[in-house]
Amino acid sequence: MTRSRRVSSVLGEVVVALLFALFMIPFAMVVLNSAKTSKEIIFDALALPTRWGQLLINVGLIFNNRTVHYGNAFIDSVLITFFSLVVIVLFSSMCAWALVRTRKAWATILFFAFVSAMVIPFQVLMFPLVHWMRILGDFLHFRLLQSIPGMVFAYLGFGAPLSIFIFHGFIKNIPYELEESATIDGCSPAQTFFKIVFPLLQPIIITVLILNGIWIWNDYLLPLLMLGSNGAVQTIPVAVTAFAGAYLKQWDLILTSTLIAMLPVIVLYLFAQRYIIKGMIEGAIK
Amino acid sequence: MQRHSLTKVLFVLPSLFAFTMVILIPFFYGLYFSMTDWNGVSDSIKFIGFVHFGRVFTQPSFVYSFLISAAYTAINVVLVNAFGFVLALVVTSNLRFRNFYRAGFFAPYLIGGIVLGYIWQFLFNNTIPSFGKAFSIEAFQTSFLSRSASVIWAMSIVNTWQYAGYIMLIFIAAIQAIPTSLMEAAKVDGAGYFRRVFRILIPMMANAFTISLFLTLTTSFKQFDMNLTLTNGGPATRFLGQPVMASQLLAMDIFNTAKANRMAEAQAIAVILFVALVVVSIIQVSINKSKEVEL
Numbered sequence: 001m002t003r004s005r006r007v008s009s010v011l012g013e014v015v016v017a018l019l020f021a022l023f024m025i026p027f028a029m030v031v032l033n034s035a036k037t038s039k040e041i042i043f044d045a046l047a048l049p050t051r052w053g054q055l056l057i058n059v060g061l062i063f064n065n066r067t068v069h070y071g072n073a074f075i076d077s078v079l080i081t082f083f084s085l086v087v088i089v090l091f092s093s094m095c096a097w098a099l100v101r102t103r104k105a106w107a108t109i110l111f112f113a114f115v116s117a118m119v120i121p122f123q124v125l126m127f128p129l130v131h132w133m134r135i136l137g138d139f140l141h142f143r144l145l146q147s148i149p150g151m152v153f154a155y156l157g158f159g160a161p162l163s164i165f166i167f168h169g170f171i172k173n174i175p176y177e178l179e180e181s182a183t184i185d186g187c188s189p190a191q192t193f194f195k196i197v198f199p200l201l202q203p204i205i206i207t208v209l210i211l212n213g214i215w216i217w218n219d220y221l222l223p224l225l226m227l228g229s230n231g232a233v234q235t236i237p238v239a240v241t242a243f244a245g246a247y248l249k250q251w252d253l254i255l256t257s258t259l260i261a262m263l264p265v266i267v268l269y270l271f272a273q274r275y276i277i278k279g280m281i282e283g284a285i286k
Numbered sequence: 287m288q289r290h291s292l293t294k295v296l297f298v299l300p301s302l303f304a305f306t307m308v309i310l311i312p313f314f315y316g317l318y319f320s321m322t323d324w325n326g327v328s329d330s331i332k333f334i335g336f337v338h339f340g341r342v343f344t345q346p347s348f349v350y351s352f353l354i355s356a357a358y359t360a361i362n363v364v365l366v367n368a369f370g371f372v373l374a375l376v377v378t379s380n381l382r383f384r385n386f387y388r389a390g391f392f393a394p395y396l397i398g399g400i401v402l403g404y405i406w407q408f409l410f411n412n413t414i415p416s417f418g419k420a421f422s423i424e425a426f427q428t429s430f431l432s433r434s435a436s437v438i439w440a441m442s443i444v445n446t447w448q449y450a451g452y453i454m455l456i457f458i459a460a461i462q463a464i465p466t467s468l469m470e471a472a473k474v475d476g477a478g479y480f481r482r483v484f485r486i487l488i489p490m491m492a493n494a495f496t497i498s499l500f501l502t503l504t505t506s507f508k509q510f511d512m513n514l515t516l517t518n519g520g521p522a523t524r525f526l527g528q529p530v531m532a533s534q535l536l537a538m539d540i541f542n543t544a545k546a547n548r549m550a551e552a553q554a555i556a557v558i559l560f561v562a563l564v565v566v567s568i569i570q571v572s573i574n575k576s577k578e579v580e581l
Contacts, residue, residue, distance in 0.1 A: 016376055020387050023447070026405050027393070029413055045412040046420070087300075095301035098294035110298065117309050119564055121508050123540050123556040127326070127549055128315035129308065136307060157308025160301040189293040218398025220511045237400040241515065244404055251408055258401045265396045273389050280392075280452065281459045284497060 034058055034256040041251045058256040067246050068230070070257065073239035079148055080223075080235060081216045084155035088163050088212050089205055091156060096167035097193055101179075111168060114161045122158075122221060129154075130225050146231050154222060159212045166211075166283065170204040171197065210272075210279035217265060236261045319553045326549040338554035346528035348555060351539035352562075358438050358535060359506040365446040366502045367495070370453030375483070377454070378461050388458070392451035399448075403515025406444045407431065410516075431516070434523035434532035441533060444512060449505065453498045460494035461487065489577075496574035500567055507563055510537035 033041050035049035035058070049055075063071045099107045130145070133154075137144035144150035174197065182192045223235040230242050243257045269276055320338060322331045342348040377388040394402070411429045418426025430440040464487065472482050488495075513519070519531035519538055534542070536559050544552035 012379075013381060016381060016387065017383075019376075020390055023391060023394075026409060026447070029409060030405055033408070041412065045408075045416045091300040091304075094297040098297035102291075102294050110302065113310075114305065117305070117313075119567070120309065120313055121556070121560055121563060123508065123510075123537055124316050124553075124560045125309060125312040127544055127553060127556075128312040128319055131326075132307070132312050132315055153304055154308050156301065157304035157306075160305050161309075164301060190297075193297070214396060218400070218511075220398065220400045220514075237398055237511075240400055240404065244515070251412065254404055255408060258404050261401050262397045266393070269389075269393065269396055276396075277389075277392065277455060280395075281455050284452070284456050284501065285459065 030255050030259050030262075033251060034259045036252060038250050038252045041255075055256070058252055059260065062243070062253060062257050062260065065243075065253075068239050068242045069234065070239050070243070070260070073234040073236055074260070076148065076233050077217065077236040080151045080155070081213060083148070083152045084159065084216050085209055085213055087152060087156045088159040089208055092160050092163035092208070093167045093171075093198065093201055093205070094193065095160070096164045097171050097197055099164070100168055100171045101176075111164070114164050117161045118165070126221060126225055133226065145226055146228060146233055148233055151223065151226060151233075154226060155212075155216055158222070159216075162283075163208050163212065166204060166208055167201065170201065174200055204282075206275050207279040207282045210276050211283040214265070316553055317557065319550055320557045321554075322550050324550040324553070325547045326544070327547060338551045339558070342551060342555055342558070346526040347530050347534070348539060350525040350530045351534050351536050352558075354438060354533070355507055355509075355536040358442065358509070359503060361438070361442045362445050362449075362506040363499060363502045365442055366449045366453055367498055369446055369450035370498065371457055373450055373454040374457035374461060378458055388454070391454055394448045395452040397448075399509075399511025400515050402444060402448055403512040406440075406447075406512075407516050410440055432521055434521050437517055437521065437533040441509075441513065441516060444516060445506065445509070448512070449502060453502065456494050456498050456501075457491065460491035464490045492574065492578040496571060496578065499570055499574060503570060504563060504567060507566075508537055508559070509535050510541070513538050514541075 029045070032047075032049060033045060035052050035055035037054060040047070040050070099111050133144045133150065137150070142149075144153065178196055179192050182196045183189075187195065218237060219235070220237040220241070223238050224241075227233050227235070227238065229238060234242070240254075240257050240261055244254050247253050318333075319331075321333060321335055323334050324331050373391050377384045377391070381387070397405075410431045414426050415429060418424070430436045468486060468490070469482055472486055477485065513533065513535050517533040519534035519542070521532050522529055523532040524530065536555065540552045540555045540559065543555060
């Protein structure tokens with residue numbers, strides 16, 4: 001390597017390192033200022049915190065707050081995300097398998113309906129949805145609004161098209177002979193699916209879990225409309241906005257609440273980075 | 287055989303039921319509502335045809351939102367794809383720590399728009415002005431969010447920060463699918479770095495551009511969460527002699543129109559958003575598809 005090329009490659013490394021540092025500044029600012037009092041932030045937003053213990057005090061203030069029940073929102077968010085993912089993976093894979101293995105017109109039409117629904121923006125659906133969920137809930141004598149089961153039901157409906165599409169593409173490439181031999185061995189169709197096909201889906205299930213999980217955890221409008229802005233059931237993004245609305249410009253509290261909101265995702269990302277990146281690429285390309 | 291069909295029908299039912307209740311019925315309900323005088327309060331709903339569709343186009347607030355959303359989308363499509371492409375080149379080179387960089391550049395995508403909006407509101411309103419005062423830089427001393435001329439650009443910066451890492455991932459996958467022999471051969475033939483990028487790399491990854499342009503276009507045009515928590519539509523400005531909100535994108539215009547109990551009108555704007563999205567994406571994808579090359 002010549003001298004000038006070595007210089008330019010070192011220069012490149014430095015430029016990229018600086019760009020990366022610039023990219024990370026927003027995260028650093030959240031962490032630094034979550035460990036300050038409101039006064040300290042207004043005095044100097046750039047300074048390093050004097051006592052890191054303040055971070056724990058701020059976290060305590062948020063979880064003990066009486067206006068916004070952040071702890072409950074955290075639990076509700078975990079429950080809604082978890083159960084939505086379970087039903088999406090289970091029912092979407094079942095549906096996709098049935099559609100792949102049915103060579104009839106209705107299966108093709110249904111698959112086409114699921115796929116084309118993906119272009120509909122949420123804005124067209126949101127107000128009629130709430131109106132209709134109220135009518136449907138009254139009719140079924142089942143609480144769909146302001147309830148966790150109602151949210152899970154809605155996420156199944158909104159998550160199904162993309163998930164079915166992804167499972168459909170994967171199941172198409174599973175050799176049919178595997179299922180035939182299971183049938184000859186006396187498996188019922190349901191047993192064939194759960195014992196033979198479902199275990200084979202494991203890599204694509206991870207993709208479906210990641211795509212839906214990130215979306216549901218961060219989703220704002222659907223929980224806002226179905227649960228209300230400060231109802232008994234709440235999700236983290238709704239609680240964060242309630243917090244910011246109640247404590248205008250109290251950045252110590254607002255920033256700490258955002259830190260708590262993003263912590264689970266960041267921790268998950270640190271451990272499952274490889275799967276998340278792979279899942280995101282597969283989700284986008286399909 | 288009978289048993290087979292029955293199982294399959296049962297397997298389809300749960301997803302189909304939820305899909306019908308949550309997407310299909312609200313969709314057609316919504317199309318109908320956009321042609322009524324629905325206000326979300328009164329139970330009597332009267333069919334009035336396309337009245338709202340004509341009326342919204344005479345409203346400065348809607349026309350402004352539509353135009354500013356289009357401008358915002360255009361800025362984002364350029365910025366996000368350009369940055370995503372540069373980042374992809376960086377992390378596919380033989381740089382040290384490239385996997386670490388890749389993970390870091392993608393991280394903002396994982397944080398939801400609501401949380402991001404607050405973080406950047408803090409950066410624009412507190413951190414950057416502090417920095418401006420500390421180093422006496424005039425332009426940084428007032429917030430970019432308080433000036434109607436710069437607010438859209440501030441939102442585009444945040445959007446680029448959020449999505450560039452995601453688009454980067456798509457480009458990385460495309461770059462890695464190109465046979466290295468192709469680039470090597472061009473290098474032996476004496477083609478410089480930029481020539482290789484523009485003549486070989488970009489044409490070879492046209493498929494990835496179809497996807498990335500589609501994603502950036504649709505996400506920008508539908509933007510809501512970050513818009514709400516970063517600017518909430520503000521600051522106020524004037525358009526065609528009327529007061530309007532300088533950064534109120536279409537999705538927020540829909541939301542605020544509905545909050546004012548003009549539900550049917552909001553629904554009509556949503557239908558316009560839907561039609562615009564479909565038309566623009568069909569045009570974009572067909573143009574891009576015509577440029578894709580097969581190896």
